[in-house]
Amino acid sequence: MLYFLHQYVEYWAPLRIFRYITFRALLGAGTSFALALWLGPPIIAWLRRLKFGQYVRDDAVLEQHRRKKSGTPTMGGVLIIASVLISTLLWADPRNVYVLLALGTMVVMGGIGFWDDYLKVSKKNAKGLPGRFKLLLEIAWALVVIGVLYAWEPSREHVTKLMLPFLKDPLIANLGIVGVAIFIVLALVGSANAVNLTDGLDGLAIGCVNSTAAAYLTLSYVAGNMVAANYLFVPYVPGSGELAVFCGCLLGAGLGFLWYNCHPARVFMGDTGSLALGGSIAMVAVAIKQELLLIFVGGVFVIEALSVMIQVASFKLTGRRVFKCAPIHHHFEQVEKERAAAEGRDVEVIETMITTRFWILGIIFALIGIATLKLR
Numbered sequence: 001m002l003y004f005l006h007q008y009v010e011y012w013a014p015l016r017i018f019r020y021i022t023f024r025a026l027l028g029a030g031t032s033f034a035l036a037l038w039l040g041p042p043i044i045a046w047l048r049r050l051k052f053g054q055y056v057r058d059d060a061v062l063e064q065h066r067r068k069k070s071g072t073p074t075m076g077g078v079l080i081i082a083s084v085l086i087s088t089l090l091w092a093d094p095r096n097v098y099v100l101l102a103l104g105t106m107v108v109m110g111g112i113g114f115w116d117d118y119l120k121v122s123k124k125n126a127k128g129l130p131g132r133f134k135l136l137l138e139i140a141w142a143l144v145v146i147g148v149l150y151a152w153e154p155s156r157e158h159v160t161k162l163m164l165p166f167l168k169d170p171l172i173a174n175l176g177i178v179g180v181a182i183f184i185v186l187a188l189v190g191s192a193n194a195v196n197l198t199d200g201l202d203g204l205a206i207g208c209v210n211s212t213a214a215a216y217l218t219l220s221y222v223a224g225n226m227v228a229a230n231y232l233f234v235p236y237v238p239g240s241g242e243l244a245v246f247c248g249c250l251l252g253a254g255l256g257f258l259w260y261n262c263h264p265a266r267v268f269m270g271d272t273g274s275l276a277l278g279g280s281i282a283m284v285a286v287a288i289k290q291e292l293l294l295i296f297v298g299g300v301f302v303i304e305a306l307s308v309m310i311q312v313a314s315f316k317l318t319g320r321r322v323f324k325c326a327p328i329h330h331h332f333e334q335v336e337k338e339r340a341a342a343e344g345r346d347v348e349v350i351e352t353m354i355t356t357r358f359w360i361l362g363i364i365f366a367l368i369g370i371a372t373l374k375l376r
Contacts, residue, residue, distance in 0.1 A: 003093045021221060021241045024091040025248035032087035032249040036256020039079055044260065044267045047073035052121045072265060075117045076257065077273020080206075081110045083253035084246070084280075092245040097152050098287040099242050101145055102280050108141045109192050109279035113271030128271070138192060138279070142185040145283065149184075150177070158237055158289055159184075165293045165369075168233035168376040187291045188282045194301035195278030196271055197308055197327045202263035204329060204355045208300045208362035209277045210254040215297045215366035216284050217247035222373060223288035233376040235289040243284050250280065263352045297369030300362045304328060329354055 006018040017023050052075050085103060092099045116128035128134075149159040160180055162172040175183060199205035222228045224241020257273075260266045269277075278301070285294045295302055307328035314322045323331035336350045 001094065002090055021224070021244050025217060025221070025245045028087050028091035028245050029248040029252035031090060032083040032252035033256045034252075035083040035086055036079055036253045037259060039082060040256065040260045040267075043076070043079045043082075044073055047075055047267065052117070072268055074121065074268040074270035075114060075272045076261065076267035077110055077113060077269040077271070077276055079260075079267070080253045080257050080269065080273050081106055081276055083256060084249045087249040087252065088246050091249065093242050096239055096242040097148065097155065098237075098240050098284075099246055101148060101287065102243060102246050102283045105141065105145065105188070105283040106276045106280040109138065110272050110276030112137050112141075113196075113273065113275035116275075117270040117272050135189065138189045138275075139185055141279075142188040143181065145188065145286070146181050146184050149286075150180075154238060155287075158235060159286075161235070161289060163235055163289045163292065165290070165296065165372040166375050183291065184286055187286055187294070188279055190305070191282035191285075191294060191298065191301070192275045192278035194298065194305040195281075196274040198301050198304045198329070199269060199274045200327060200329055201333070201351050201355050202265040203258055203261050204358055205274055205277075206254050206258050206261055206269060207355065207359040208298075209281070210251055210258070211359070211362040211366040212281055212294075212298050212301075213247045213251040213254060215369045216281060216288075216290075217244050217251065218370055219290050219293070219373075220244040220247055220284060220288050223290070232373045234373060237288050240288045243287060246280075247284060250277070263355065293369050293372060296372065297366050299365035299368075300358055307331070329358060332357075 003018055003024065005015045009016045052073055084106060088099065088103060094100075112129075112134060116134060120128040146159075149155045160174045160176070161170040162175055162179075162183070164171045172179075195205055195209065198208060219234075220243035221241055222232060222234055223237045224239065224244065226236050226238075229236035254277075257267075257269065261269065281298070282291070282294060285291045304327040307323060308326045310322050311326035314320055324334045325331050333350060333354050336354060337347045339345075340347045340350055
């Protein structure tokens with residue numbers, strides 16, 4: 001709501017600063033970070049009182065010390081969602097359709113994840129919502145997004161285009177309603193579930209989300225700035241610059257959540273957080289026509305999802321597993337633990353080591369994504 005203060009610049013000239021996206025993105029990040037730090041302890045305590053503890057499946061691949069995580073509060077995604085929602089409404093233009101869609105995607109996907117988490121902790125099993133039903137709910141929201149983008153005149157011109165990261169002109173100028181529907185559904189649902197699969201070690205998913213959010217903050221600002229977009233030959237999408245404020249708030253909330261989620265985690269984001277984060281980032285990518293670039297920027301999430309698909313396909317077709325455990329971060333975790341045990345090193349630090357290495361990869365992928373702005 002502070003965005004509207006620039007309308008009173010005639011009364012006090014410094015209020016013009018509230019027009020600038022860069023200023024509001026920075027303040028939004030700071031606000032959401034402070035909110036996450038402030039809301040963290042009471043929300044964690046609330047989850048503990050409700051006994052919303054993580055249920056860890058009984059799996060022979062998981063070692064005994066991993067089961068110590070059972071009982072750690074989950075559904076911590078509500079902390080991220082609350083921080084982003086409050087700070088975005090405070091610093092972004094609340095009338096902006098792209099911002100509303102990003103917030104709506106975060107809340108709806110987070111709601112689906114919350115339902116799933118609630119069933120897991122209340123019934124003390126790792127199944128939660130049936131997979132097909134959860135997928136159906138995610139697709140339903142994706143169709144709502146498509147309907148809004150088609151119904152809103154300014155976005156209709158851009159939503160039908162298929163852009164490739166290294167080309168300045170659309171690969172396909174008009175995908176048609178069916179093509180657009182398939183493409184956006186795959187982007188939203190695929191991204192949400194890829195982040196969900198990545199959420200397996202303390203701080204892993206949120207750390208990679210932070211680098212992705214930082215990259216899309218830059219990309220959104222460029223897409224919404226006519227001069228910068230034309231100079232870099234990227235699609236100019238009027239109004240999409242406000243998504244930089246949303247991404248700033250997302251980054252701030254992510255850093256604040258990491259404060260409590262780093263090893264040893266005091267709280268897990270659960271499906272509540274992972275589905276919300278993955279879906280909202282994909283919504284930003286869809287809005288600024290950088291959907292395929294998400295494959296590069298979110299490279300860690302793509303690798304995690306592919307590892308699961310390869311593992312499942314291999315086991316069904318040959319009866320053999322390619323990895324010791326999937327997603328792939330668990331494979332590397334087991335390999336490094338075996339190596340550390342053989343060399344007499346401390347196995348307790350392996351989780352932090354794997355997480356840090358994946359963060360490094362996430363930052364590299366994000367930088368590669370930003371670098372593509374000059375490769376057209």
